[in-house]
Amino acid sequence: MKKFFFFICLLVAVSASAQFKSATLQASGLTCAMCSNAINKSLKTLSFITSVESDIKTSSFIINFKEGADINFDQLRKKVEDAGFSVAKLQVVANFNNVSVQNDQPVTVAGKQLYFLSVKNQQLSGEKVITIVDKNFLPAKEYKKYAGQTKAESFKTGEANGVRVYHVTI
Amino acid sequence: MASLFSNDMYRFLFVSSLLLICSIANGQELYIFSNPASNIPAKTIVAKAGMKTMRSYHNNEREYRFMPELQLGLTKNWMLTGGVSFSNMFFQSKQQFESARLYTKYRFYSNDEVHKHFRAAVYASGAWSNNPLVYQELNLEGDNSGVQLGVVATQLVNKFAASAGVAYVRQLEKADKLDLGIPFSNQALQYNLSMGYLLFPHKYENYKQTNLNLYCEFLAQQSTDIKAGFIDIAPAIQLIFNSSTRFNVGARYQLTGDAHRMAERSVFISLEHYFLNALK
Numbered sequence: 001m002k003k004f005f006f007f008i009c010l011l012v013a014v015s016a017s018a019q020f021k022s023a024t025l026q027a028s029g030l031t032c033a034m035c036s037n038a039i040n041k042s043l044k045t046l047s048f049i050t051s052v053e054s055d056i057k058t059s060s061f062i063i064n065f066k067e068g069a070d071i072n073f074d075q076l077r078k079k080v081e082d083a084g085f086s087v088a089k090l091q092v093v094a095n096f097n098n099v100s101v102q103n104d105q106p107v108t109v110a111g112k113q114l115y116f117l118s119v120k121n122q123q124l125s126g127e128k129v130i131t132i133v134d135k136n137f138l139p140a141k142e143y144k145k146y147a148g149q150t151k152a153e154s155f156k157t158g159e160a161n162g163v164r165v166y167h168v169t170i
Numbered sequence: 171m172a173s174l175f176s177n178d179m180y181r182f183l184f185v186s187s188l189l190l191i192c193s194i195a196n197g198q199e200l201y202i203f204s205n206p207a208s209n210i211p212a213k214t215i216v217a218k219a220g221m222k223t224m225r226s227y228h229n230n231e232r233e234y235r236f237m238p239e240l241q242l243g244l245t246k247n248w249m250l251t252g253g254v255s256f257s258n259m260f261f262q263s264k265q266q267f268e269s270a271r272l273y274t275k276y277r278f279y280s281n282d283e284v285h286k287h288f289r290a291a292v293y294a295s296g297a298w299s300n301n302p303l304v305y306q307e308l309n310l311e312g313d314n315s316g317v318q319l320g321v322v323a324t325q326l327v328n329k330f331a332a333s334a335g336v337a338y339v340r341q342l343e344k345a346d347k348l349d350l351g352i353p354f355s356n357q358a359l360q361y362n363l364s365m366g367y368l369l370f371p372h373k374y375e376n377y378k379q380t381n382l383n384l385y386c387e388f389l390a391q392q393s394t395d396i397k398a399g400f401i402d403i404a405p406a407i408q409l410i411f412n413s414s415t416r417f418n419v420g421a422r423y424q425l426t427g428d429a430h431r432m433a434e435r436s437v438f439i440s441l442e443h444y445f446l447n448a449l450k
Contacts, residue, residue, distance in 0.1 A: 029282030029289075031326065032198055032368070034444070037377050037413035038211040041446040056374035059284060082212035082246050086282035139283060 018109045019095045020071045021127070023063045027080050028088035028139070030059055038083040046075055059088075070111070073132055073166060081136075088139060090132045092168075096124035104150050106165060113165040115154060117146050130168040134158060198366035198383040199324050199331040202406040202420040202438065206333050206364075207289035207324040209249040209277050213449040216241035218253075218442035222311070224433035226259070233259045233432075235268075235312050237440075242449065247277045255312035259432065260301040269299035269312045290323045293337075303343040306355040306398040307391060307431035316341040320360070333364040339391075352430050355393035363388045381410040389422065391429065400427025406438075414444045 027039050036056045043052045043061060048069035053062040065071050077087050094109070100123050101107055106115040117133060132138075133146045135158070146167070147155060154160040155167050199206040210216050220237040239253030251273040258265050275293035295318040297310035308314050320337025340357040347354060364387040371379045385406040392399035406420025417440075424434035 026284065028284045029280065029287040029326075031285050031331075032200075032410075033374055033377055033379065033381060033413045034200070034410055034416075038214070038444075038446055040377070042211065042213075045447055054377075056377070084208055084211050084246055084277075086280070088282075088284050 018097060018099060018124075019067070020065050020110060021093045021095060022065060023073075023076065023090060023092045025061045025063060025076060025080065025087060025091075026089040027059045027061070027083075027085045029085040035083070035085065039080055039085060042079040042083045043076065046072075046079060048072065048075075073137075074164070077136060087137050090137050091129050092132065093127060093129055095127050099124040104152065106154075106160070113160065113163055115150075115152060115165050115167045116169065117149055117155075117167055118169045124170075128170060130170055132166055133169055134167050198368050198381075198385070198408070199326065199333060199364075200383070200408065200410075200416065201333065201364045201366065201387060202385055202408065202418045202440070203387050203389055203404045203422065204333065204335060204362040204364050205275060205291075205293065205322060206331075207277055207279075207291040207322050208287075209247065209275060209291070210241055210243040210444070211446060212243045212246045213447050214241075214243040215445040215448040216243075216442055217445070218440055220438065220440035222436055222438045224436035227433055228261075233257065234265070235259055236265070237311065244449075248274070250274050255299075257312055259312070260304065268301055269297055269315075271295065271297040271310055285326075287326045288323070290321065293320050293322070294318065295320075299343075302346040302348045303341060303354055304348045304350070305431050306352065306393060306396070306429040307400065308339050308341050308355060308358050308393075310339065313432070314341040315343050318360075322362075331366050333362070335362045336360070350430075353396045353398075355396050355398055355429075357395055358391050358393045358399075361388075361390040361392075377413040381408075381413075383408040383410070385420065387420075388425075393429070398429040400429045400431065400434075401425045402427075414446070416440075416442045416444075418442075 033056050036054060040052055040054045048066050048071055050064045050066050080087050099109055101116045102121045103119050106113050135143050154165040218239040222235040224233055226233050235255055235257035237253055237255045241249060241251045243249050253271045255269045256265050256267050273295040275291050277289055277291040279290040281288045295310050297316055299312060299315045301313060310316055310318055316339060318337050318339040320335055322335030324333040337360045339360055367384045369384055370382040387404040389404055390401040402422045403425050404420055404422045406418060409417045420438045422436045
């Protein structure tokens with residue numbers, strides 16, 4: 001019986017694995033190349049990224065993550081804000097390995113608490129794009145739209161039991 | 171010559187400023203004669219060298235002021251600027267140190283959307299100058315010892331940027347006054363309306379492209395203790411190299427006014443470089 005539980009635990013641990021590969025970040029509040037350059041240089045100081053490619057016209061940045069590194073989405077946001085601007089959209093490319101997600105429920109993925117909103121209950125496999133819908137990761141109007149879809153306290157505080165919870169959608 | 175200048179030149183400036191107001195293009199807010207509500211990025215140092223030149227009315231000689239300045243981005247909302255000035259203005263025969271200035275600005279409101287923002291900031295400035303109080307025009311760029319308190323709002327909509335601000339300035343020189351029989355002004359309100367326009371590049375591809383920006387600012391001052399004031403128009407062009415070095419050339423022309431000033435026209439040239447992530 002113990003062995004069976006161990007096996008189940010192992011299965012759960014393995015099945016909930018995922019890897020964050022890259023992110024596409026759109027910044028808001030700017031039109032000039034000088035402003036874009038400030039964000040670009042600011043993002044490049046983060047230790048968990050390998051490269052940043054920027055599209056000045058759309059104020060977008062493709063950020064590639066180091067394999068196996070601890071990815072901190074709040075740090076990405078902070079770097080954009082330090083440069084004097086805001087995050088309009090943050091989409092993360094993650095490689096899922098049979099992760100079961102349910103609407104309005106949290107799941108631990110790659111050491112991060114992800115709380116899925118506005119999704120169908122499903123099994124995630126392979127490369128998927130998730131969008132972070134936490135406060136200051138999207139325009140205030142859109143944040144309010146998602147706030148109407150959940151009663152989770154963590155959506156307001158960003159935390160559950162002292163652990164950072166990222167609220168995401170697909 | 172003077173009347174030719176005032177008619178044709180002003181008509182040209184008036185039309186070009188109207189064009190600026192009406193144009194829907196990439197707006198820029200890195201103004202030459204005023205500060206926008208936005209700050210320099212956090213952890214950034216900006217080194218700036220400025221030069222102002224004018225023909226002084228009292229002896230018709232060209233005078234120069236040099237203004238080295240350092241700006242620090244302390245946090246995303248708060249910046250600090252320190253500068254000194256050297257000039258041969260105020261009846262000096264050669265260049266000499268004349269003033270030191272501290273300036274700080276805090277951005278207290280931001281509403282960002284993609285290619286759009288509305289921001290507001292408050293700023294305060296204090297200056298010490300060894301020049302005597304002579305003119306009714308007050309400024310803390312070298313002329314006067316004094317303090318200044320201001321608020322500025324910048325709106326960028328559909329790639330067009332405009333900025334409006336008002337400031338209170340008070341001069342603090344008590345003893346060293348040159349009495350020309352004209353009443354001294356101790357305090358004034360200053361106003362600005364500033365607009366920017368990106369001329370080049372039409373299409374952004376990389377950070378190496380040189381940007382060419384056109385600016386038009388209206389700068390006004392009205393004394394609150396005596397009846398003296400002016401309104402200037404200040405067209406300027408700006409080149410930005412490598413998305414980190416700015417070269418600015420601008421001129422100020424008095425449109426209307428009755429204040430006693432050193433000159434009604436001046437030229438300002440500056441070069442500034444951004445050291446991003448320079449502070450820990």
